[in-house]
Amino acid sequence: MNQNKKIDIKQLLWRMIRYNFRLYLIDAFFWLFIAGLPIIPGLIIREFLNTLTNQSQFSLSPWTFVILLVATGIGRVIFIFIGRVTKTQHRFTMSALIRHNLLRIILNRPAALALKRENQSQNNLALGELISYFRDDVELIEDNVVSTSELFDAGVFATIAFIILASINWQMTILIFLPVVGIVVFIQQMEHRIKRYRRASRMATENVTGLIGEIFNSVQAIKVAGAETSVINHFQKLNDQRRRTMLKDQLFTAILNSSFQNLVNFGTGIVLLLSANLLKNNIGLTVGDFALFVYYLAYITDFITFFGEFMALTKQTEVSFERMTDLIEDNTNLSNTLVASRPLYLNNIWGERQNLPRIEPIQQTYSDLQTLTVQNLTYLHQGSNQGIKNITFEIQRGTLNVITGDIGAGKTTLLQVLLGLLPLQTGKIYWNGCLINDPAIFFTPPRSAYVPQIPQLFSQTLRDNLLLGRQAPREDIEKALYNSVFAEDIGAMPLGLETLVGYKGVRLSGGQLQRAAITRALIHQPELLVFDDISSALDVQTEEQLWRRLCNTQKQQHTILVVSHREWLINRADQIIVINQQ
Known part of the structure; x- marks a missing residue:
């Protein structure tokens, strides 16, 4: 892996979001209601409890607040159902775009030129190893793109909740959001280890899927050579390596997530102790205000935890983009290749065909072959002097x-x-005298x-x-x-x-x-x-x-x-x- 390679992850994610921005906005709109609706039940619960203690600013009966609470719950369920439909469409579109472009790039390569792994000229990539790119890496990128809208929506809720809670008690509100700073610092410190574990797990998965493909391609050779036992032992060895690397990766991810959660819970505990003391001494905090803090805490802590997980996911997504960069041998302009906008001809969320322009095959005129001229054709295989040098001949019809x-x-x-199956290094080819x-x-x-x-x-x-x-x-x-x-x-x-x-x-x-x-x-x-x-x-x-x-x-x-x-x-x-x- 080229460790000096820089991936502009923000640009790549933004390019994918813009690909079908209307669908992204529709998905974000519904999930904004899903994330934002809990604000209303919190306020209703506060007024309900304040009504019971005669501290409410509204002259409504408790049953009115109960009805409003049930209505907002039903509304949130409806938005969750609709949001799942839009989310599924958005997920499939993002993964389909990456897979489409990756396959397009591979098919546009010279057919006889082997795929390379990790910028190693002598390490060809087996066809079975491509499964890891098209499955695992694409799914990770899909998760990261889709998570941006969820993070934005949860952030909107957290912002509104911050304003409401700060109007009640700004010291306690700051304590609630303080873990965000700790999470950002922690992720920056752990960036190298996050990417290293994820890269190792992906490589181990590549080795396993690659060997599976090789086994199916060489069943006859294995049986004739009587090598079933040695092949199975090697397969077991690769699986053990994958198990160990995946365990490290998943364990480290779980430790990160639990660290985020524990950091948030620690802050939550301090907030609850402080609010209980204020409530006990009757210092500027009603029972309803305390209930509002408790109710919002669950959603705010979820946002903070999700924020930390999103940052870790983004670092892991960089590894997937880096691997694909090595695969397609393009370190400069992924925006015009891997995440380029392409027609996918998918149905929209209402089951209607997207009105995308149809790509017609390029019609090229040409004359019947009279002479085919080859001049000084040269190609040397990478890392060796083997190949052809200065081949010249002419073919008549x-x-x-x-x-x-x-x-x-x-x-x-x-x-x-x-025929163009290998890239032409030097020389010229003429068809009826035309280059x-x-x-x-x-x-x-x-x-x-x-x-x-x-x-x-x-x-x-x-x-x-x-x-x-x-x-x-x-x-x-x-x-x-x-x-x-x-x-x-x-x-x-x-x-x-x-x-x-x-x-x-x-x-x-x-x-x-x-x-x-x-x-x-x-x-x-x-x-x-x-x-x-x-x-x-x-x-x-x-x-x-x-x-x-x-x-x-x-x-x-x-x-x-x-x-x-x-x-x-x-x-x-x-x-x-x-x-x-x-």
Whole structure:
């Protein structure tokens, strides 16, 4: 963790409040009544008791005050019910905004660039560890944002109560609010420890969720290696570490909260002793005034305790923002990334759809591929000299271009940099002589389609995996299935394209996975087809049949760029690009 990093927590919270300020005001309005209504019952109780002792300024019967007290209680219950509705809507909106922006930032990253943890270049973040960010850290930020309105409303009540009580006895009133000063000083002294314990607990949770994801991804490897016992032992060790760090964090938080409460109770005890002495000696304090002090004390002490908890929560929220800053590698402008205003298309508190502008896909014009020129393409992996250096070549329309060379020379890296899956460090890419400024946005269907060595499928039907939410004519799907030599496999499946492939396509063989990915690429009818050693899991007959069909359609429809070591495929290539280790 970069300890010198400064997070402007006030700016971030204010930016989130402004995102849907109308909802925030509605929520604050109802909770203002919830927090403020106890002022009225306190005054009613005072006058009720003063009436019984003939010290009241009003000539009303005691039953009148009883009716007023019941009416205010019913009103507060109604406002609490409505406030819960607005609070739920506000909470969900705040958490949805953070999750939406965090996911958007991750998806906008170069796809082949690993996520880093805690600013450590050699410490990649496992996918399972992201759960801690999207669940725990987001919920903490949500609590902090929502608590601002509750703190404001409770503060309004405390201010009004302070004025009323001070008009009765200002010395006792100051004693009631004196613990606020002690809480502020205490939190400032404990800031470092609060953040340290919270950071450690979050890291321990990351390790556990990350290992769970790794276990599910590697079940077969674990069973084949007979490593079930060692994996379970390691899992138990991480859970023990998490238990200890969480215990420290929760225990320290509980100690803080109890310290706030005890500090408040100590002040309350002094106030009660002082008021009892004044009441006994009949010095400027009526029975009703004493009852008013006692009644308000409960709410005021709750406010003071809540104030201390809010300050501790804010320090813990800084840790969550710092962790997300490390994750997205942005130390400067979180307001324009993590808490940026985005349409969420949520229903409002009355069940109506929010009238937000619809985001239309960007339509970009482009010409059919004639030439693709790569000049001095360079990318070196972080912390090493491995990668590609000064790669230059040109591809013509309708040609078969084969990239080959030594293992580890950077063939896959070249494809990923070309397509924008890794950030371009130096070099230029031209499409028909026009410079491509952002390959990640440019090289998408129907300009290009990419099939990696290990295809990724979702746990859905084959049709969903092939189309990925798009629409395609039946003829195009059947043609793509034929050219990828996958039609016979589909025909042998009882449910055909409606077959569920299971987690990451576990119900398909390696060859079927690769041909499913090829079909998905062909359905888009791209100008440029990019393959990364796609036939590694195919038998010789299927592989030859696949390339024969692809090459038959290549001259009219596609330009192919493929990584391969197959000698017979290299022999029929129009261009061979050889990459050797530096």
